Amino acid sequence: MTRETYWREDPAELLRARPGIRLTEVDPDSHPGIRGSKSDGEEELVEGAGILADLQELLFANSRLGDRRRILLVLQAMDSAGKGGIVKHVMSAVDPSGVQLTSFKKPTEEELGHDFLWRISKASPGPGMIGVFDRSHYEDVLIGRVRELAPPEEIQRRYEAINEFERGLVAGGATIIKVMLHISRDEQRKRLGARLDRPDKHWKFNPGDIDERELWDDYQRAYEAVFERTSTLEAPWYVVPANRKWYARLAVQHLLIEALEGMALEWPKADYDVVEQQARLAVS
Amino acid sequence: MTRETYWREDPAELLRARPGIRLTEVDPDSHPGIRGSKSDGEEELVEGAGILADLQELLFANSRLGDRRRILLVLQAMDSAGKGGIVKHVMSAVDPSGVQLTSFKKPTEEELGHDFLWRISKASPGPGMIGVFDRSHYEDVLIGRVRELAPPEEIQRRYEAINEFERGLVAGGATIIKVMLHISRDEQRKRLGARLDRPDKHWKFNPGDIDERELWDDYQRAYEAVFERTSTLEAPWYVVPANRKWYARLAVQHLLIEALEGMALEWPKADYDVVEQQARLAVS
Numbered sequence: 001m002t003r004e005t006y007w008r009e010d011p012a013e014l015l016r017a018r019p020g021i022r023l024t025e026v027d028p029d030s031h032p033g034i035r036g037s038k039s040d041g042e043e044e045l046v047e048g049a050g051i052l053a054d055l056q057e058l059l060f061a062n063s064r065l066g067d068r069r070r071i072l073l074v075l076q077a078m079d080s081a082g083k084g085g086i087v088k089h090v091m092s093a094v095d096p097s098g099v100q101l102t103s104f105k106k107p108t109e110e111e112l113g114h115d116f117l118w119r120i121s122k123a124s125p126g127p128g129m130i131g132v133f134d135r136s137h138y139e140d141v142l143i144g145r146v147r148e149l150a151p152p153e154e155i156q157r158r159y160e161a162i163n164e165f166e167r168g169l170v171a172g173g174a175t176i177i178k179v180m181l182h183i184s185r186d187e188q189r190k191r192l193g194a195r196l197d198r199p200d201k202h203w204k205f206n207p208g209d210i211d212e213r214e215l216w217d218d219y220q221r222a223y224e225a226v227f228e229r230t231s232t233l234e235a236p237w238y239v240v241p242a243n244r245k246w247y248a249r250l251a252v253q254h255l256l257i258e259a260l261e262g263m264a265l266e267w268p269k270a271d272y273d274v275v276e277q278q279a280r281l282a283v284s
Numbered sequence: 285m286t287r288e289t290y291w292r293e294d295p296a297e298l299l300r301a302r303p304g305i306r307l308t309e310v311d312p313d314s315h316p317g318i319r320g321s322k323s324d325g326e327e328e329l330v331e332g333a334g335i336l337a338d339l340q341e342l343l344f345a346n347s348r349l350g351d352r353r354r355i356l357l358v359l360q361a362m363d364s365a366g367k368g369g370i371v372k373h374v375m376s377a378v379d380p381s382g383v384q385l386t387s388f389k390k391p392t393e394e395e396l397g398h399d400f401l402w403r404i405s406k407a408s409p410g411p412g413m414i415g416v417f418d419r420s421h422y423e424d425v426l427i428g429r430v431r432e433l434a435p436p437e438e439i440q441r442r443y444e445a446i447n448e449f450e451r452g453l454v455a456g457g458a459t460i461i462k463v464m465l466h467i468s469r470d471e472q473r474k475r476l477g478a479r480l481d482r483p484d485k486h487w488k489f490n491p492g493d494i495d496e497r498e499l500w501d502d503y504q505r506a507y508e509a510v511f512e513r514t515s516t517l518e519a520p521w522y523v524v525p526a527n528r529k530w531y532a533r534l535a536v537q538h539l540l541i542e543a544l545e546g547m548a549l550e551w552p553k554a555d556y557d558v559v560e561q562q563a564r565l566a567v568s
Contacts, residue, residue, distance in 0.1 A: 061487040088379045095372045096385050196562050202554035203345040210564050270486040278480050280494050281473060
């Protein structure tokens with residue numbers, strides 16, 4: 001597998017959540033696998049953007065001729081960790097026709113009337129697409145656990161239900177990449193503060209963000225339980241240090257590129273006779 | 285209303301489908317309202333991209349505080365006229381979180397079991413979004429009419445049903461922009477030929493494209509009937525000359541910018557006490 005030139009080591013290896021991982025052991029300021037500074041990072045994001053766009057077009061082209069493969073990128077994080085920035089700065093490189101983005105909010109009454117995977121399943125990406133979940137079914141074992149929105153035995157059941165659900169997606173052709181953007185508590189204070197300081201950012205802030213922030217340690221434990229129970233071979237978790245936005249964006253971009261390169265895609269062969277169609281076209 | 289600097293006349297005025305419009309009277313090679321060449325067009329697209337992205341963020345920000353406004357861009361055209369290029373080159377400027385794109389294919393069995401507006405209605409954009417329909421309910425009075433997929437009286441009924449449906453969207457906060465990308469028959473031959481000549485473009489070609497092409501004049505008449513019956517004050521049609529891709533992209537980009545500028549959007553006021561939240565954050 002080739003690699004964009006600026007990675008010194010394979011970030012997929014460096015970032016994968018290992019059994020027993022503790023978030024306190026991952027430095028949110030670090031930038032594993034890559035030397036360089038913010039300004040380099042921005043140039044490199046542009047290099048990767050072209051690669052990613054081309055690979056997604058190949059994936060899409062193959063889907064038109066029956067290939068069932070697709071990507072699902074799951075983004076989870078504490079508020080202000082940069083999920084929106086990943087969507088804006090990484091996914092915008094890809095033809096909008098090839099991206100299927102779903103932002104999961106607090107469930108509606110109708111959604112609560114169904115199993116927690118009902119709305120998730122409906123949003124899973126079609127063949128040839130890169131699906132992106134901005135929040136996901138993992139909220140149901142994160143806020144679900146921290147806020148005790150469901151009894152403990154239901155939370156336990158959900159981990160297994162999630163693994164089963166994801167196995168089904170993989171069997172259907174999906175490559176699943178699960179990313180937790182890892183920021184520090186201080187960094188979050190700074191970012192929320194910046195939203196409060198700028199009138200053009202006020203709309204991004206919600207007083208509830210501070211309520212959640214006060215449960216910081218509980219959320220960190222809930223994430224660790226998620227890694228422990230749902231980081232599988234088929235659908236691994238990656239913990240991406242995200243205090244430096246440029247690093248988080250490059251890392252997620254790379255995970256997508258690596259997944260697509262692993263598919264060894266070629267332009268699909270025409271399922272019609274090219275010469276015959278050229279002749280038809282000439283007289284049409 | 286301000287205008288990007290390169291337009292000499294308002295393209296919205298120049299391109300709007302007037303009563304009695306005949307497609308033979310619109311030159312697909314022309315570039316109304318703008319001097320300049322392909323290379324200028326590309327620079328100008330970049331200028332407009334930033335403007336469009338900023339305006340969409342404003343629209344989205346307001347929706348978070350209850351504003352119901354949204355945009356719906358409807359794209360219709362003969363094959364290879366450049367719908368996909370508009371999505372790729374114009375819409376990619378906007379944060380993917382703010383775009384809701386739906387590509388309508390041949391209806392499924394389930395969709396055919398419902399009224400033709402069923403699947404359309406489900407895909408209409410939420411507040412703060414720019415919805416894009418790549419093909420739309422207009423297929424049901426275009427291919428529907430040309431291929432006689434429904435009896436003539438049903439086609440007649442649909443024009444009125446469409447107007448009624450669109451009035452409802454407008455009442456709900458939508459600004460509707462309907463675009464027909466207008467290419468010449470010769471230009472289509474050239475473009476389909478290019479797809480056949482390049483193995484990396486074979487997947488974009490379908491022998492059925494030539495079958496449709498052979499009904500060119502019928503389609504042109506069906507489009508004229510669409511303009512006649514459904515170009516309303518609330519939801520006008522624009523006929524965009526599209527033999528020059530750079531022009532069509534600039535024109536559609538401008539129609540979006542003009543619609544957003546017409547909303548006179550400002551950053552929404554916070555619905556919480558900023559100073560109080562700053563104090564809470566400081567001790568959290």
